[in-house]
Amino acid sequence: MAAMIEALGLVKRFGPVTAVDQVSLAVGRGEVLGFLGPNGAGKSTSMKMIAGYLLPTRGTARLCGHDVLAEPLAVKRVLGYLPEGAPTYPDMTVAAFLDWIAAVRGFDGRERRARVERAVRLASLGDVLFYPIEALSKGFKRRVGLAQALLHDPEVLILDEPTDGLDPNQKAEVRRLITAMAPEKAIIISTHILEEVEAICTRAVLIARGRIVADATPAELAASNRWHNATTVVVREAEAEAAEAALRALPSVAGVERSPRPGMGLVALSALPRERHPIEGMVRDALAAAAIVPRELFVERGRLDEVFRDLTLREAA
Amino acid sequence: MRSVFVIARRELAAYFATPVAYVFIVIFLVLLGALTFSVGNFFDRGQADLAPLFTFLPWLFLLLIPAITMRLWAEERRSGTIELLLTLPVALWQAVVGKFLAAWAFAAIALTLTFPMVITVNVLGTPDNGVILAAYAGALLLAGCYLAIGAAMSALTKNQVIAFVLAVAACFVFTVFGSPVVAGFLAEALPAGVLEAARRISLIGRYDSITRGVVALRDLVFFATFIGFWLYANAVIVEWKKAG
Numbered sequence: 001m002a003a004m005i006e007a008l009g010l011v012k013r014f015g016p017v018t019a020v021d022q023v024s025l026a027v028g029r030g031e032v033l034g035f036l037g038p039n040g041a042g043k044s045t046s047m048k049m050i051a052g053y054l055l056p057t058r059g060t061a062r063l064c065g066h067d068v069l070a071e072p073l074a075v076k077r078v079l080g081y082l083p084e085g086a087p088t089y090p091d092m093t094v095a096a097f098l099d100w101i102a103a104v105r106g107f108d109g110r111e112r113r114a115r116v117e118r119a120v121r122l123a124s125l126g127d128v129l130f131y132p133i134e135a136l137s138k139g140f141k142r143r144v145g146l147a148q149a150l151l152h153d154p155e156v157l158i159l160d161e162p163t164d165g166l167d168p169n170q171k172a173e174v175r176r177l178i179t180a181m182a183p184e185k186a187i188i189i190s191t192h193i194l195e196e197v198e199a200i201c202t203r204a205v206l207i208a209r210g211r212i213v214a215d216a217t218p219a220e221l222a223a224s225n226r227w228h229n230a231t232t233v234v235v236r237e238a239e240a241e242a243a244e245a246a247l248r249a250l251p252s253v254a255g256v257e258r259s260p261r262p263g264m265g266l267v268a269l270s271a272l273p274r275e276r277h278p279i280e281g282m283v284r285d286a287l288a289a290a291a292i293v294p295r296e297l298f299v300e301r302g303r304l305d306e307v308f309r310d311l312t313l314r315e316a317a
Numbered sequence: 318m319r320s321v322f323v324i325a326r327r328e329l330a331a332y333f334a335t336p337v338a339y340v341f342i343v344i345f346l347v348l349l350g351a352l353t354f355s356v357g358n359f360f361d362r363g364q365a366d367l368a369p370l371f372t373f374l375p376w377l378f379l380l381l382i383p384a385i386t387m388r389l390w391a392e393e394r395r396s397g398t399i400e401l402l403l404t405l406p407v408a409l410w411q412a413v414v415g416k417f418l419a420a421w422a423f424a425a426i427a428l429t430l431t432f433p434m435v436i437t438v439n440v441l442g443t444p445d446n447g448v449i450l451a452a453y454a455g456a457l458l459l460a461g462c463y464l465a466i467g468a469a470m471s472a473l474t475k476n477q478v479i480a481f482v483l484a485v486a487a488c489f490v491f492t493v494f495g496s497p498v499v500a501g502f503l504a505e506a507l508p509a510g511v512l513e514a515a516r517r518i519s520l521i522g523r524y525d526s527i528t529r530g531v532v533a534l535r536d537l538v539f540f541a542t543f544i545g546f547w548l549y550a551n552a553v554i555v556e557w558k559k560a561g
Contacts, residue, residue: 092331
């Protein structure tokens with residue numbers, strides 16, 4: 001499978017500051033790459049360079065085999081791009097704006113109407129079609145930007161924070177939309193929201209201080225965390241001491257963290273495994289041996305937020 | 318060409334989407350009328366022509382044309398839509414020319430609305446309408462030059478006020494080089510060669526001769542080249558800003 005989005009050693013310097021340093025990645029059809037990183041890490045700058053808006057200091061990017069520096073027009077035709085902050089022309093109505101985008105993209109007559117209708121349907125903009133964009137809420141503005149990016153059914157989508165400013169329902173809707181389109185396209189999204197990465201991304205790239213510090217599936221990232229396979233049991237307060245002692249006695253358990261659940265007379269005990277090995281069976285056996293019946297028992301996959309903190313802060317230190 | 322037209326259509330509509338267009342046109346017509354009738358002694362001259370109008374027009378343009386161009390690129394940069402525009406499948410020159418043509422069309426609309434003056438002189442006397450037509454063409458060309466300068470200045474900044482001030486300053490420079498007062502002053506300070514070069518790139522001398530009805534090919538070529546140069550500069554500035 002040929003990569004449809006390729007970044008080849010992208011470097012961007014602003015004066016003495018290196019904002020992006022040797023970013024290389026490849027995204028194939030069917031992949032949704034989640035671009036993660038703290039604010040100012042170089043996510044948006046990298047996306048701007050891949051989209052051909054910002055010229056790289058070194059390196060280049062290719063979309064569907066077209067080089068952004070050598071064939072900018074070919075790149076722009078295959079690309080749907082939602083820039084940072086979803087900029088749109090505030091004094092145009094949604095309908096006029098999308099019609100203009102369709103005209104710029106070279107669609108005419110019936111096809112143009114059909115394209116606009118489809119984009120309006122995908123982004124659920126039917127109710128605000130004739131409102132000036134400046135009168136819309138942040139969520140609607142974001143969806144207008146999304147509709148604009150999807151209008152020509154592009155092979156490559158680069159979406160800078162597509163769900164920023166949306167309420168939970170709208171977020172879910174946009175995620176569903178992205179997941180539905182994913183098999184046909186190569187997609188890069190940037191986000192701060194880690195659950196979003198787990199929900200829709202097939203791969204996560206973590207960037208800190210302009211450098212890629214991790215490039216793996218969300219599951220692999222989670223598996224690298226000390227909470228991977230950690231097993232939490234919820235027991236009654238009266239049994240907490242005995243349960244904790246039983247868990248600590250297990251050789252495969254590195255430690256136990258205790259967190260009370262106030263008001264319910266319950267305590268959650270999280271057993272962290274050594275070397276992230278599965279310990280669920282041992283925990284069940286140990287509790288059974290101590291004659292304790294847990295109210296709840298669950299195994300964690302690993303905490304992405306901790307992975308995020310570890311990788312980005314380690315780089316900064 | 319299609320993309321140029323699509324871009325120009327949106328830009329032109331944008332002028333009329335806000336009160337900018339109406340305020341501009343009203344102020345332009347009121348000021349031009351006031352200058353023509355009071356300062357220009359339109360009636361007392363006893364001549365059926367529009368010379369007073371076309372004498373003041375460059376100085377009015379100097380202040381008002383930059384107001385048309387100041388938002389062209391600065392506003393796109395401030396609101397971030399430039400990122401959208403430059404990632405749509407249009408070549409940079411198409412965006413540059415489209416924006417310029419929209420501004421030029423708007424200036425043409427404002428200029429066209431001075432037609433009651435043409436009717437007035439035709440009612441009062443028998444003017445040489447050929448000269449008046451040539452003068453309008455000259456005014457449109459001069460407006461085009463100022464617009465091209467203003468558009469390039471707008472590409473330099475995301476602040477519309479800065480774009481406006483830069484444009485007024487640049488237009489002023491290219492205007493006054495030709496005026497006799499400045500030429501007389503500069504003659505003492507500058508060597509003859511420099512003075513001659515300054516006179517050649519000045520707009521006002523060529524504009525004056527067209528408004529007198531002398532339409533010379535070399536002046537038309539000059540105006541076209543001047544506009545072309547500034548549009549090219551505009552594209553270079555936008556491209557240069559892309560480098561961050």
